[in-house]
Amino acid sequence: MRSRNGWRAGYQESGPSGSEGGSVKPDLATNRGARFLPYKARGYLTTLRKWQHSGKKKGKPGIPTASNHPTLYAGTYTLDLDELDLRKSFVRLKVYTGSTWAWVQYPTRYNRYFEQRRAEEGWEQESPKLVLGKRSAAIHFLQSKTIKARKIVESKRDPDLVTVAVDLNVKQLAVITVRQHGKITQTRFVSDRGLDQARFRHLGRIAKKQWQSGQAVKGERSNQQLWRHIRRQNTDAAHKTARAIVEVCERYPGCVLLFERLRTIKAAGGSKSRRRNRKQANQLKGKINQLAKEKAYAKGVVSVEVNPHGTSQYCSRCGAKGMRFSLMAGQRVTGKGGKLFYCPSCHYECHADFNASCNVHRSFFREFHWEIRAP
Numbered sequence: 001m002r003s004r005n006g007w008r009a010g011y012q013e014s015g016p017s018g019s020e021g022g023s024v025k026p027d028l029a030t031n032r033g034a035r036f037l038p039y040k041a042r043g044y045l046t047t048l049r050k051w052q053h054s055g056k057k058k059g060k061p062g063i064p065t066a067s068n069h070p071t072l073y074a075g076t077y078t079l080d081l082d083e084l085d086l087r088k089s090f091v092r093l094k095v096y097t098g099s100t101w102a103w104v105q106y107p108t109r110y111n112r113y114f115e116q117r118r119a120e121e122g123w124e125q126e127s128p129k130l131v132l133g134k135r136s137a138a139i140h141f142l143q144s145k146t147i148k149a150r151k152i153v154e155s156k157r158d159p160d161l162v163t164v165a166v167d168l169n170v171k172q173l174a175v176i177t178v179r180q181h182g183k184i185t186q187t188r189f190v191s192d193r194g195l196d197q198a199r200f201r202h203l204g205r206i207a208k209k210q211w212q213s214g215q216a217v218k219g220e221r222s223n224q225q226l227w228r229h230i231r232r233q234n235t236d237a238a239h240k241t242a243r244a245i246v247e248v249c250e251r252y253p254g255c256v257l258l259f260e261r262l263r264t265i266k267a268a269g270g271s272k273s274r275r276r277n278r279k280q281a282n283q284l285k286g287k288i289n290q291l292a293k294e295k296a297y298a299k300g301v302v303s304v305e306v307n308p309h310g311t312s313q314y315c316s317r318c319g320a321k322g323m324r325f326s327l328m329a330g331q332r333v334t335g336k337g338g339k340l341f342y343c344p345s346c347h348y349e350c351h352a353d354f355n356a357s358c359n360v361h362r363s364f365f366r367e368f369h370w371e372i373r374a375p
């Protein structure tokens with residue numbers, strides 16, 4: 001299997017005089033990938049005509065999106081990244097000006113991470129792709145790497161196998177535990193650093209503004225900047241958490257990464273901003289899960305999804321059913337929202353998320369509650 005990475009260096013459209021009115025088109029004579037592009041446009045026009053003839057109101061065909069972006073093969077572009085001053089680097093593209101093909105220079109806008117990524121060992125360079133957005137254009141540099149990894153069935157037979165389990169939550173974004181020979185050897189908590197609270201406040205502001213402005217205008221987006229801010233914060237938190245998970249995995253070569261199978265939870269109850277905040281938190285979980293899997297696979301770590309049933313309810317030490325509680329002014333208050341876990345059978349007390357994370361290992365090895373029962 002191959003892991004793929006698309007790293008991009010964006011460039012600003014500066015509208016050089018030489019290419020006015022001309023779209024960026026790769027050279028058809030040398031580019032095999034671009035040949036089907038005219039067919040795409042023709043196909044769209046045909047379906048559009050059919051739709052207009054049918055007289056239906058619904059099902060208007062959308063404009064063809066560029067899911068097949070033109071690949072820039074050698075001869076259609078040059079890129080000089082050897083320049084020390086990054087502000088001076090340009091990308092040269094062969095563009096069609098409407099009558100002739102000409103080389104045009106575009107200023108690039110890429111960062112040091114891109115350079116780091118390109119120089120990373122073990123990754124193979126593929127032909128870059130030109131991706132045209134509504135307002136911007138970017139060149140995506142595809143990299144691929146061949147990964148060798150053991151199958152899970154093989155790994156499970158290894159008595160020295162190290163398992164890294166992750167429990168995803170809201171306040172503690174991830175609780176990572178490492179287990180070998182039946183013992184927890186390392187634990188790491190990744191806190192959300194107040195993200196949940198901040199997001200709740202932002203969503204509250206959005207709800208208030210929407211209430212003030214009354215009926216929403218159809219086809220118009222409101223509070224775009226706030227939403228963008230929330231999205232960016234979420235993405236950032238997801239990447240950082242995934243990074244933390246992979247950092248732990250990297251310390252144990254040949255380990256297996258365990259996740260709970262994510263449930264689809266519908267946010268219900270509470271105020272509008274509270275519901276929205278829960279929805280965002282659930283989406284964040286999915287994002288962390290996905291990113292961590294991808295990042296871990298690039299390092300040769302395979303991930304497994306385990307049965308999540310009862311991971312937060314049963315005791316990770318003896319397997320009995322426990323309860324949640326929290327401490328309020330030194331008093332134990334048992335309740336659903338408690339942060340701590342208590343086992344009435346063996347009197348074990350710990351952080352509830354830590355207990356859940358330990359249970360993920362139990363679920364993988366089919367111990368206690370997750371034991372395979374004889375039919």
Ligand SMILES: [Zn+2]
Pocket residue numbers: 315316317318319320343344345346347348
């Ligand atoms: Zn117990």
